Amino acid sequence: MKSNLRYALCAFCLLTAAGMAYAQSANAPKDASMGAGATGTTQAAPSATKSDRALARAVRRALSRAQGFNVSGVFVRARGGAVTLSGTVRTGDQIRQAEEVARSVQGVNSVTNRLTLFHGGNG
Numbered sequence: 001m002k003s004n005l006r007y008a009l010c011a012f013c014l015l016t017a018a019g020m021a022y023a024q025s026a027n028a029p030k031d032a033s034m035g036a037g038a039t040g041t042t043q044a045a046p047s048a049t050k051s052d053r054a055l056a057r058a059v060r061r062a063l064s065r066a067q068g069f070n071v072s073g074v075f076v077r078a079r080g081g082a083v084t085l086s087g088t089v090r091t092g093d094q095i096r097q098a099e100e101v102a103r104s105v106q107g108v109n110s111v112t113n114r115l116t117l118f119h120g121g122n123g
Contacts, residue, residue, distance in 0.1 A: 051107075052078045059083055059102050066101050069094055073118060076102075081109035088118035
């Protein structure tokens with residue numbers, strides 16, 4: 001009888017704790033990015049517009065047409081004319097070439113080049 005009471009008490013405590021963990025008040029932050037002291041408003045990162053996506057595609061297309069450039073490991077992001085290149089390439093010359101090609105695309109205002117050299121897999 002004593003063990004049944006113990007099991008019932010443990011079950012009650014676990015259910016109560018689980019219920020409290022999922023309970024939220026009406027003014028609780030809906031987003032984990034809002035930390036303590038948040039005012040209830042968040043500023044989300046601006047999403048890519050249609051023109052941003054078109055510019056990123058244009059830069060990627062220009063890179064794919066560049067002589068001797070392998071675009072397979074390169075990621076292109078555009079926001080308001082600012083282009084960011086990231087990923088890996090095989091040679092240091094391709095890092096410089098990618099930046100030059102990106103700057104030559106109409107609509108590009110600035111280029112942030114975060115390309116790195118690919119050193120092969122496994123460490």
